[in-house]
Structure formats: C-alpha cells, structure tokens
Amino acid sequence: MTSASDATQTSPVLDTARRAREAAAALAPLPRTARDGALLAIADALEARTEEIVTANAQDTEKARAAGTSESIVDRLTLTPERIAAIAADVRDVVALPDPVGEVVRGSTLPNGLDLRQVRVPLGVIGIIYEARPNVTVDAAALCLKSGNAVLLRGSSSAYASNSALVEVLRDAVVSAGLPADAVQLVPGESRDSVRELMRARGLVDVLIPRGGASLIRTVVEESTVPVIETGTGNCHVYIDEAADIDMAIDILVNSKAQRPSVCNAAETVLVHAGIAEKFLPRALEALTQAGVIVHGDEGWQKAGPGLVAPATDEDWATEYLSYDIAAAVVPDLDAAVAHIRRWTSGHTEAIVTTSQAAARRFTQLVDSTTVAVNASTRFTDGGQFGFGAEIGISTQKLHARGPMGLPELTSTKYIVTGDGHTR
Template sequence: MSDAPSSQAPQTPVTEAARRAKKAAAALAPLPRTARDTALHAIADALTARTAEITEANAEDVAKARAEGTPEAIVDRLTLTPERIEAIASDVRDVVALPDPVGEVLRGSTLPNGLELRQVRVPLGVVGIIYEARPNVTVDAAALCLKSGNAVLLRGSSSAYASNTALVAVLRDAVEAAGLPADAVQLVPGESRESVKELMRARGLVDVLIPRGGASLIKTVVEESTVPVIETGTGNCHVYVDEQADIDTALSILVNSKAQRPSVCNAAETVLVHAGIAEAFLPRAVEALREAGVTVHGDAAWQAAGPDVVPATDEDWGTEYLSFDIAAAVVPSLDDAVAHIREWTSGHTEAIVTRDTSAARRFTSLVDSTAVMVNASTRFTDGGQFGFGAEIGISTQKLHARGPMGLPELTSTKYVVTGDGHIRE
C-alpha cells in the first residue's frame, strides 16, 4: 500500500481523478458481495445493449491505426467486433460467479493469552492499469477490480482512446445505475505521456500500478514509478519437442501454440526439437507451419528441412514476434533445451511435448517460468482458461502475484485482533 500523504500530490486532472478514486474505494470496501455483483451484471447487460455505440467508436481507432501503418497484429488487438464484445460481456458474467475474495480468512487462531487473531483479505484500494492497444482490458480490469472491492484508474494507449472513452462511459453509467459510485471506474484524463507520468507518481493516492503491454512500457513503469508496481511480462514462450514425443501430438500443440492467435503474449515464439526426433519431425513441422502461414526462422537443421526457412539470428531467439513467425532450433538434449530457455525466456510460459514422464518431471523442475505445460499448448496460460475469470494480467515477477492474476491477486490482507480488555504486560 502507498504510505505518503495524499495531500503531497500536486493538483492536476490526473491527481484529482485519483482523489475521486480513493474516495470511491473507501465506499466500495465495506459493500457486500451482492452490491458489487449487481453492478457487474449491469455492466454485462450494458455492453450488449450498447454494442453499436462501442463498435462505432472502435471503428475510428481501427481506421486511424490502419492509416498510420500499424501492423495487423496490433490492429487485431485493437479491434472490437460484436462477437468480441459479447465475449467480453460473458467474461464479466463469469466474474460474477467467482468466489468473493474480500473477507476470506487466510488463517486464524486463538493465542495463548486469549486474543483471537484473524488474517483476512481486503481490497488493495485504488488500482491503476497502464496498457496498450487492447480495449478489452478496459472491461476486464474494471470487472476484476470491482469484484475485489477496488476502484480502478484506466490509462489505455492513445491508439484506443475513442474505444476506451466509449467503454468507460458505458461502465460508469452501469455502475452508477447499480448504486455504486461512478468514480470507482475512471479513464485517466489526457492522452499525453505526461498523464502517464503523473499516474506513476501519484503515491499516496494510487495503491498499485499494473502495466500491460510491450517490454518498453513495462520497463518504463517499473523503473520510473514511485507507486508500487506489479510487473507483468512479455511472452517469449517456448515449445520443446522431446525425443520421446508423439509426432502428431507435437505438431498439433506446436501449430496451436503459434498460430491459433499469434498476437497474444501466450503464443509460442520459439520451438526447440530434440536431435533424436529431428529427422522425422522437422519436415512435417515445416510443412504444418507453412500451411498455417507461419514463417520459420531456423538454425541449419531447420533450413535443411525446408527451402523457405529463414536463417535465424541471436535476435530471433529473444524476439516476441506477436506475428506469424517462429524461431526454431534443434538441441542435443533436454538439458540443452532448458539452457536455451533459461538464456532467452521472458519467464512467461514454456511447454514440453513428451511421452516420457521422467523427462516431463525434469523439465518442469528445471524451467522457472510462471507456467510450464506438459503435452498442452502454451495458449492455455490465461485467467479464463485457468478458471479464474477474466484476468487483469499475467505477472512474471515472484512477489505477491505470479501467473494469471485473478481476484485474490487484487487483494492484500490485514490482521483483525479481538480481545476482551487485553493489555500487554
């Protein structure tokens, strides 16, 4: 939690919004689950009812992005269709059904002196989200923050400004109609970088910041913020095909991990193949990836397996493509695969495909990423897929929250101590 007095923050539109959020957070914290769930139902219904309004605003952002030559992978992240909006509304309803973390007793006991001690979950307070080009995050973040009793300050990128403005208008109207303070959900004023800096320095008004986006954004927030930060990470994810892999299974997992939706952080960016299976696997993998529209950036073995394989460089091993590209190498052993992953991973998600349980156990014990998949696609690292509901981000740090961040990760704890006139001797 922030500890500086809020009066120290300068008077600006951003800090005034943060002060309103702080007041709203205080009003939210004691409300029962039913009040917060009613607001979430209202949000889901409003999103569906006002789809045309939202898509019209989104079309402005998409047209502007294309006119500026924005890569299609980014345009895809930006785009809201009626189907995607309905899916977002469905995610909000899923959040309603999740257990309420607020008030959960994590541990409790009666001390030898008779004091009753309980550690309970409480909201963080005011949560600031800084994110890029993904307007669905606007709703996901608001829903999870409201469910966990937090107020939220949303700072999306200027490329999604019209979309986010429309979405926040819908959210605020729905929240207010449900009897909650509208200022529990706010769009951070301004489109300039200065407004982001003001948010990062609003210590005492904002309790935590969560950046979602590319490596540059995350690095900037982590290094320049005076507000505590939960660090989310980029997704340089790996698929390792072990010597004992079933080839058909490996091909299916590889293609799904890479091509099912390449513009997201849990898409695979590198495939590593054990030398013992390479001769049989590589020609089929090159063909399968080609059919999926994927360009392979490969080492010498991969280049020999297909004429359209692009020579890989060191830059490829560290790249989060977010496109129909994948880096590819053959490795002598599982341990060499692990060594490669340790050198180049962003710590997000790695997968092994194997029928050898001992190899799977060794891989999962040696790989230190937020999620390790055994015979499953990297695309499953997701709050919804894990049953958490819509996630607020995937944390690649090791403090407080790691992996898909659902409701419990948006709470802190406090100790409630009950006595009967106890005094300390």
C-alpha cells in the same frame, strides 16, 4: 522527498487519483450484493447505450485509418453491436465468480488464546495502463469492482473517444447501483505526461498493471514509483524430448505456435533433442509450413529443410514474434534445452513433450517460469483456460501474483487479531 499525496500538489491526474482513493474507502466495506449489482447495471447499460458507444468508436477508427494504421490494429479498436453484447455477457460472467473479499486465507487460535485470521481485502486503487483494445476498459473495470477496488483507466490516445464513452456509461451505471461514481475513472489527458504522473502517484495509487507491448511494460516497470505488477511478454518455448511421441509433439508444437500467434502464450521457439531430430525435423517442417509458419533455425534445422529455414541469430532467440514465425534449434540433451530457456525466456510459459516421467520431472524442477506444461500446448496459460473465469493479465514477476491473474490476485490480505483483554 515529497510524495504525490502531499496536499500542496495538484493536477488533473492527481485530483483524479485522490477521488479514487476516497471511492476505494467507500467500496471496501460494501457486501458482494452491492458490487454484483453494479456489474449487472453495467452490463445492462452497455446494451442500452450501444449506439452511443459505436458512434464514439467510429471517431477512433476513422482517425486510425486516416493515419494509415494497419487494418489489424483498426480491428482491435473496433466496437460493433455484437462485440459490445459479448463484452456485456463477459461482465455478467464476472458476477457469477466467487467473491475473494473476506476470504479467510488462514486462521487459528494461538496458544495464548488470541484468535488470528488472515483475510483477503481489496488492494485499493488500481491503475491500468493499456493499449489499443477498448474492451479492456470494461474488462478491467469489472474485475476491479468485483474485487472491491477503485480503478483508474489509462488507455491509448488511439481509443480515447471510445474509452471516454465507455467510462461515462460505467460511471452512470455504478451510480445507479448506489456505488460512488469515482470508483471508475478515466485518467485525464492524452499525452504521455498524464501517464508519467500516474506512474509517480505513489501514496494515491496502490498498484499499476500495464497491459500491452514490451515497450509499454518496460517503461512502466522502469519509471514508475508506484508498485507495478508486471504483465510480461511471452517468449515461450516448446522442448521436444528424445522420448517424445512424435505425433503428439507435432500437434502440440503447431497448436502452440499457429493456433493464435499474436498472443503472449504462443510459442516463439522450439528446441529438439538431437536424439529424435532426424525423425522429427522433416515432419515438423512439413506441419509448420502447412500452417504458414516461417522457421528461423540453427544448422540442424537448415540441413533438415534446405531452402525452407532462415538462419537464426541471437535476435531470433530473444524475439517475441507474435506472428507466423518461430525460432528453432537442435540441442544435445534436456539440460542444454533448460540452459537455452534460462538465457532467453521472458519467464512466461515453457512446455516439454515427453513420455519419460523422469525427463518431465527434471524439466519442471529446473525451468523457472510462471507455467511449465507437460505434454500440453503453451496456449493453455490463460485465466479462462485455468478455470479462473477471467484474468486481468498474466504476471511474469514473482511478488504477490504470478501467472494468470484472477480476482484473488487483485486483493491483498490483512490480519485480524481478536483477544479478550490480552496484553503482552
């Protein structure tokens, strides 16, 4: 089997990946000051060339409206001077974050006198495949550059003009700071063929990170020959234990579902212990209804709110709504709640509300998701909320990175072994 790095193979996508590989080799030994200088140049350039970016963005938004795209999607596509200023501010925030490259993960002197250190190093070439939001173009580039990686950006065709303008600004800025322009590149092409080529550029691209809906993520995970860090969908659960404080439980449930329902850490299912259901369900239904949430419930929930609750099916338990909808069930005990979660979860975030330390301990031991919250909203699963400063996505796989991915997750490690003429 021939790899994508074979010199006989050529295409615009593979040639772009080869240039990224050369740029990654040049980036790896650079000090933090060089990388931070490039990020500051990017922030300044975004502000200086705002009009140019907004003009290009107008092409995308006009095309989207002409195609009948919903206003919510158009809003995600839109870049205003205020939004560009906010993006530039975010880049400057990345500059202030600790540098992961060169960090000693562990080290020791072996009994034979060898000095052993495991240190963080850049992954190399990172490909980002993402949808709609052109702000991701800058966010991803900034995080990759900060961690010493070259980045290949493949946004959706709906934002092609915006992404092209942004990448031109980014490339000019990194060159002005003394870094190779090819450290940041837009993957050429607007068709799915260019995405497929990127996914098969094994040997040239070190890792792919998909950001978007379930269909995009599934396609990249299943069809890529390049290693993938799976950023997952969020079928998140809130379990209300028999020992829950009802006021707290309602606050956490409503916040988890309704504070911002269109994001991956919003709750999609609530499970309620049968022992507290009679007291909890009427108040929860009232609070959810006031928040504009439609409940898709089992028989227990339907009895508690005749006419207010739509019948739930297996499709509801499996759905990441990303809307003002929630699936709801009454369960006989904590173990039944865990069994439900194990069957239907996407492995993102689950929460328990309880005053029982024993129940909290058992729930956190049994539930296998990236994040398990005790008496806290699911909405806290976020790199910024965790104090990481920024994130490239939330990984729901278990290899290398899991949960919110900050700068350290954009690095690998290598061992440095130092001897004094040692032989084995």
